[in-house]
Each structure stands twice: as structure tokens, then as C-alpha cells.
Ligand SMILES: [Co+2]
């Protein structure tokens with residue numbers, strides 16, 4: 001091919017999203033460190049290794065300090081940029097935090113070794129991203145803004161172009177199309193990537209999950225259309241609900257203008273390292289073969305796989321499985337009523353549960369969840385399109401909608417949080433662990449103390465992962 | 470896209486290659502029949518449902534008459550063409566048969582309901598295909614000739630173009646690129662398909678396995694380059710060592726010039742039917758999750774996955790695992806010496822074993838297997854390029870090479886075969902079952918008789934699948 005060379009760059013998710021997607025985020029730091037030296041030699045654009053659910057999983061299940069993990073990884077990766085996933089104003093938790101917590105978190109994250117922060121918001125409300133972007137840039141980090149990809153009549157190419165331009169204007173150093181549900185089909189990727197490349201100057205990265213079976217093809221078409229970076233995972237933790245395999249994409253582009261130039265022998269050694277972990281996880285049941293299959297339903301109903309299985313179990317509890325298709329038809333209607341939020345956490349649960357209630361109660365919005373009210377009240381941020389006065393009236397009556405950025409209503413809270421946990425504090429970063437997951441962090445702090453003081457280690461209830469001090 | 474419509478056609482392998490690849494060909498006729506009516510409504514170009522290993526598996530493991538299966542399927546498929554895989558002069562066995570057996574097999578195959586015979590030869594020797602092609606055309610069947618795809622310095626685009634032209638001239642109604650090892654990478658598919666489309670007029674079909682992780686992308690590029698038909702498998706038995714998923718490819722091409730027009734709701738019902746069979750196979754261990762992963766090594770060493778695992782076990786038996794990479798380097802040298810045969814059964818085993826011997830004995834061709842001698846002697850047919858006099862001398866000394874078609878040396882054998890099994894014959898087709906798998910067929914005939922006469926059914930040793938008469 002006589003085309004100019006345009007090597008595609010690769011972010012490997014093996015240390016974050018790959019194991020989060022396939023083995024419930026259970027990869028330990030000790031499972032990572034022995035292979036870091038080789039990973040560092042590949043030539044990756046970056047290695048995603050922190051954030052997402054790893055922070056919670058470290059504290060809750062692995063009894064590890066996530067900050068300590070980050071420092072160890074930073075220590076090992078001499079040449080490769082480290083990347084993380086940050087949920088905007090939610091940081092890594094499930095509520096909006098005050099700006100002082102977000103700023104402090106970003107500061108410590110970069111100080112401990114993260115180079116690239118991928119920042120996203122479930123509603124794609126730029127205001128929920130602003131504090132994190134500004135903090136990242138202030139600390140000298142790379143602010144990558146991720147657009148939560150979804151399908152609806154308002155999520156047109158024009159919508160995405162306008163949003164991308166706005167994010168670039170806000171200071172995004174790169175933009176990521178984040179397709180958490182595997183909804184972006186190959187030829188739609190061609191159009192979307194072309195549109196974004198025509199609209200913004202910053203690099204475009206694509207993050208997709210293999211769940212619906214199209215992700216590798218989607219990457220191929222996206223790269224042909226001009227995507228600069230793709231997210232892949234080393235083959236033993238690839239595909240299924242995770243990313244396309246690194247070695248496969250590298251081989252696919254070999255000898256083409258998009259050739260990564262990576263050394264397959266080196267990748268092969270890395271895969272050999274991780275393969276026993278996959279086999280062990282399959283044997284123990286930690287990896288369920290079901291996550292390795294194709295779930296095409298997500299494409300047919302334009303609804304993420306996790307949301308579909310939630311619906312089934314909600315309906316089963318009510319002995320109303322026969323209403324499954326009625327609920328599936330109700331979902332896009334509720335979504336339209338609610339201003340077309342992308343179907344990701346938490347809006348996927350809110351829309352799904354409300355659709356179930358609307359069908360089972362026999363009258364739409366006869367019963368309304370408090371989360372529905374919060375969404376309509378604007379507490380999660382601004383929905384892609386405004387919610388009609390009619391729906392507002394039905395859901396929240398005469399209550400006022402929040403029109404400001406939700407975090408504007410949250411007073412600085414860092415000092416108060418710190419004051420609650422001083423007793424356990426061994427490093428500044430502990431304040432942030434406690435801010436995000438107070439109970440879990442406290443349990444971890446107690447466990448850490450017990451380990452350090454060797455108090456009654458035999459009393460540890462290992463099955464329940466509860467450790468007395 | 471303002472391109473002329475060119476819907477891609479689909480052959481579904483769910484009833485043959487899919488379960489042959491993922492669950493050792495163990496799908497029973499009774500597992501197929503309830504879904505035939507729906508499969509028949511999809512609009513497939515064809516359904517592959519017979520041949521390959523299914524014939525042997527029916528008789529050996531399932532205690533089913535393969536001919537009876539074919540008649541039942543034919544009875545159910547009112548609108549869809551039925552397709553099978555035939556190993557040229559080997560029919561469905563592992564030796565060359567006399568022409569009278571090949572002709573009779575093809576006649577009975579078409580009489581019992583097969584429309585399309587995909588005929589291939591491991592060495593791509595057209596002479597090994599000729600009798601089957603002629604018989605197919607004489608009986609009014611569609612003769613699809615499959616080219617065994619392989620990589621080597623002689624397997625150039627020119628080689629494939631020349632071969633395809635020759636096959637078209639021999640009467641091929643369509644040509645299939647048969648990539649059993651997942652070696653055809655996406656951008657090579659572009660070039661290969663373009664070349665073939667420029668060379669021949671008959672439709673081009675692509676058959677690939679997902680083993681190395683590229684197959685869906687390879688299909689996409691092949692279809693863009695002009696491929697007419699692709700082989701896919703319904704999602705519950707797709708990917709891994711089987712084909713890309715039908716629903717995924719259908720969805721990928723939806724709304725493009727290649728749109729299949731298939732009804733995803735119907736496909737979804739079919740997938741729902743097969744999904745419990747997948748889950749059961751995973752639970753029982755019949756489906757090993759290992760077959761679902763990506764094996765990139767097949768691409769790196771240009772050697773099929775099965776051949777690699779055979780090598781490892783051969784070396785383990787000799788306590789010589791440290792010689793693995795030496796053997797991998799020896800393989801292409803042996804292959805060059807032997808005239809570059811494609812690495813499929815039986816040449817993959819012949820080349821692999823000889824490479825092991827060459828490395829372990831410390832001297833090339835110090836020890837030579839009888840299969841090596843047979844290959845060099847020309848008993849399997851003509852290799853892609855002639856074998857040098859030097860190698861002939863080393864391997865077979867002064868023995869003569871066969872230069873004629875191997876089957877020319879086999880006298881008619883049908884009558885003799887029939888005379889051996891008359892005692893069991895209940896239908897003409899039984900002669901063919903016996904011709905291909907004499908011992909297994911005899912055991913089956915005895916079992917069938919026992920079932921019919923109800924002699925001592927309680928003595929059946931069900932665990933060992935051995936049935937006394
Ligand atoms: Co993800």
C-alpha cells in the first residue's frame with residue numbers, strides 16, 4: 001500500500017480494564033510486577049493500570065493499598081506512560097464530590113505516577129468534567145476526555161462533533177470514544193471517527209469491549225478512518241467482555257501503513273506470563289466462560305449486556321418474566337422522557353428500574369423511584385437534551401430543577417473527611433481512600449495496622465476477608 | 470454509502486464445522502431437528518450440515534446412521550441448500566479410494582439431499598479433486614472447490630490465481646478459500662480476494678476459523694474486496710476454533726451495500742435454542758474453555774494450532790521440550806524440502822514429525838518416517854512445487870516417484886467392499902459407510918441390529934459406548 005505511514009498507537013488495558021471485565025478486578029499487584037519490565041519494552045502509547053474499579057477492589061477484596069500499587073508500577077515502568085480511568089466529579093466513587101476532593105485526588109494521582117487521566121461522565125455533561133480537567137492540566141498531566149458512546153435519536157454525528165469540539169475547547173489533550181457496551185459497529189465507527197477527526201485536532205482514541213463481537217472490526221474501520229490510538233488487552237485477558245487482543249491487532253496492521261512496529265516475540269513472552277493466570281481463573285471459577293461468549297442482544301436492543309441481565313433478574317423476582325419484551329420497548333420511551341441519557345451506570349439502572357415499574361404497575365410513572373427523581377431534578381448533571389416540562393411535572397411535581405453544576409452545591413469537604421480518619425492516617429493519600437470508600441477504607445486501615453503490629457493475626461477470618469485488630 | 474448493493478451471502482456451519490471445532494463433532498441429530506424449520510427461514514445461501522468429521526462421529530460416538538441424519542435434515546430444509554465438506558479422493562476417510570467408490574459416494578450424497586459439495590485436497594493437487602468434481606456435476610450437484618490456504622514463499626498471489634483458474638476450468642461452480650488454521654490476515658484477504666475476483670468468474674467463498682483472532686476482520690476485508698459468500702456459525706458455537714458469529718457479521722453489514730437482509734429476531738430465537746447446548750457442553754467439559762481463547766502463535770509461526778500442540782507433546786515424551794524453538798525453525802526447512810505442502814492433515818503431521826526427528830537425532834533425515842517416504846514418493850499427490858532430486862535421493866534412495874494421479878493406481882474396489890459387508894447391509898448407503906470406516910461401521914451395524922431386534926439391550930455398556938449384540 002503506497003500510503004503514508006501512520007502507525008496506530010496502542011494502550012494496553014491488561015492491568016486495569018481487562019481483568020476488571022473478565023475476573024472481577026481481582027488481579028493482584030504481585031501478579032503484575034514480574035512482567036512490568038517486559039511490558040515496559042513493548043512501545044505502548046500507554047498502559048492502563050489504575051482507576052476504574054481497581055481502587056475499590058484493592059481495598060475491599062485484595063487488602064492492598066491502591067496508592068502503593070501505583071507507586072510500585074511507576075517504579076517499574078521507566079519508559080511507558082501510565083494511564084487511569086476517572087469518573088469525573090465522581091472520582092472513583094458513586095456520588096459527586098466537592099471540588100477540593102477532586103483536585104486533591106488528581107494532584108496525588110499525578111504525584112504518585114499517573115501520566116494520562118481518562119476522564120468521563122455518565123451523562124457527558126462537560127461541567128462534571130471541568131474540575132478534573134483543570135486539576136489535571138494544573139498538575140502537568142494529560143487530560144484525555146472520554147465520550148460515553150451511546151445510541152439514540154439525539155446521539156447523531158452532529159451531537160458527537162459538537163461535544164468533541166466543546167471538550168477540546170475545555171482543554172482536552174485527547175478525546176476517547178468510550179464504547180463500554182460494544183454498541184459501536186464497524187461502519188458506524190468509520191463515520192464517527194471521520195467526523196471527529198474533521199472536527200478536532202487532538203488525537204482520537206477508541207475504547208471498546210468485545211461483548212457484542214464487533215470490537216476488532218470496529219477498531220479496524222476506526223483506524224482506517226483516522227483513529228490514532230486503540231485500547232487492546234494482552235490475549236489471555238482479551239475479548240469476551242474485555243478488549244480485542246493486543247497481538248491480534250498488532251498482527252493485523254503489520255506491513256500496512258498502520259504497522260505498530262511491536263515485537264511479537266516479546267508480546268508472546270508477555271502472553272505466556274499471563275496465560276497461567278487465565279487458566280487458574282477458569283479453574284477456580286473466577287473467570288466464567290460465559291463472559292467469553294458473544295452477546296449480540298446488546299446490539300439488537302441497544303442496551304448494555306449488564307442492564308439486560310439486571311432486567312431479567314428484576315422481572316424474575318416479580319414472577320413477571322413474560323413482561324421482558326414489554327420492558328424492552330418501554331426502555332427507549334423512558335430514556336426519551338429523561339432526556340436520552342447514555343445507558344451507563346447510574347442512568348442504566350435508573351432507566352431500567354423505572355421501565356420495569358412502568359410496565360408492572362400498569363400505568364407509566366404511577367410509581368417513581370427516588371433515583372428517577374434525582375435524575376429529573378438534575379442532580380446527576382445535564383441530560384443530553386432538556387427534559388420536558390410535562391415529564392418534570394409528573395416526576396418531581398413542583399420541585400425545582402437544578403440548573404447549575406451539581407458540584408456547585410457541595411461545600412468543600414476534604415477537611416471534614418480528614419478529621420474523621422486521622423486515627424488511621426499513615427500517608428496523605430489515605431484521606432482520599434477514606435473519602436471515596438469510607439467503610440471499606442477503614443476496614444483496610446485496620447487490617448494494615450494489624451499486619452504491622454502483628455496483633456492477633458490468627459484471628460483473621462480469611463473466608464470472610466474480615467480482619468480483627 | 471452510495472455504492473451498488475451487493476448483499477453478502479452466508480453459509481452457516483452450525484450443523485457441521487461449528488460443533489466439529491468446539492465440541493468434537495458431538496451434536497446429535499435430535500439436537501438439530503427442532504430448529505431446522507427456523508434455520509430454513511433465515512435466507513442462508515446454504516447450511517453446512519454434513520461431511521467433514523460428522524460421518525465418522527455419527528457412526529463411532531453417536532451411534533447414528535449419517536445417511537439417516539442427512540435424509541432427516543433434507544426433509545426439514547425445504548428452501549435452503551444443504552452443503553457438505555468432502556476430502557476429494559479421500560472422501561471422508563484418510564486414504565485415497567478408487568474412483569468407483571468416490572463416484573458412488575457422490576451419487577448417494579446428492580441422492581440423499583446434499584446440494585453443494587465443498588471438495589478439497591490437502592496438497593491442492595487438482596488431480597485428487599477431478600473424480601469428485603466430475604461425479605458432482607454428473608449428478609447435478611454444485612461443485613465448490615476449496616483451496617487449502619497456507620503461507621510459504623511459493624504460495625504467492627500468482628500461485629493462488631493460477632490454481633483458481635485451473636479449478637474453474639475443471640468445472641468448479643464456485644471457489645472457496647479454506648483457511649483452516651486462521652492464517653489469512655485481513656489485509657492479505659483484501660489482496661487474495663481481489664486477485665481471485667480478477668481471475669475467475671465463479672463466486673468466491675471464504676471459510677476461516679477464529680483461532681488466531683482475525684477471522685471476523687478478515688471476512689470484513691474480504692467482503693469489501695468482493696468475496697461473495699462467507700462461512701459463519703450461530704453465536705453459541707462461534708469464534709474460538711470455530712467460525713465468526715453469524716449475528717455479528719449480519720449486524721456488521723446491516724445498512725451497508727453488503728446487507729444480508731436477515732432478520733435478527735429470527736437469528737436471536739435460533740441462538741436461544743443453541744445456547745443451552747453450549748452451556749451444557751461447558752458444564753460437562755465437552756467444550757473446553759481453552760478452545761474459546763485466542764491462539765496467536767499460529768500466526769507467528771505460520772503453523773496450525775493443532776500442529777503446535779502435537780509438537781509440544783512429542784517433545785515432552787522425549788524430555789526435549791527445550792528443543793521446541795529448534796523444531797519450529799526446522800519446520801519451514803522440511804517443508805521447503807518436501808515441496809511446500811500446505812500444513813494440514815496429513816502433511817502437517819508428516820512435516821512436524823520429520824522436523825522433530827531431524828532435530829532430536831542431531832542429523833537431518835538420519836531417521837525418516839514411512840509417511841515422509843510416501844509423501845516424497847508422490848503417494849499423496851503432487852506437491853505445490855517439485856521435490857528436488859537431492860531430497861528424493863536422501864528420502865527414498867533409488868525408488869521411483871509416482872508421477873500419475875495416485876488413485877490411478879487403485880483398482881475398482883466397490884464390489885469387493887460390498888462383498889465383505891453384505892451380512893449387515895440394510896440400504897445401499899451402508900456399503901459406503903463400511904468403505905470409509907470398516908470397523909466402526911461394522912460395530913454400528915451390529916448395534917443397529919441389536920436395537921432392531923431388541924437383543925440383550927440391558928447388556929449395553931453405555932459408558933464405553935460399546936453395545937453387545
Ligand atoms: Co472499559
Ligand SMILES: [Co+2]
Nearest residue numbers: 486649676678
Ligand atoms: Co473448517
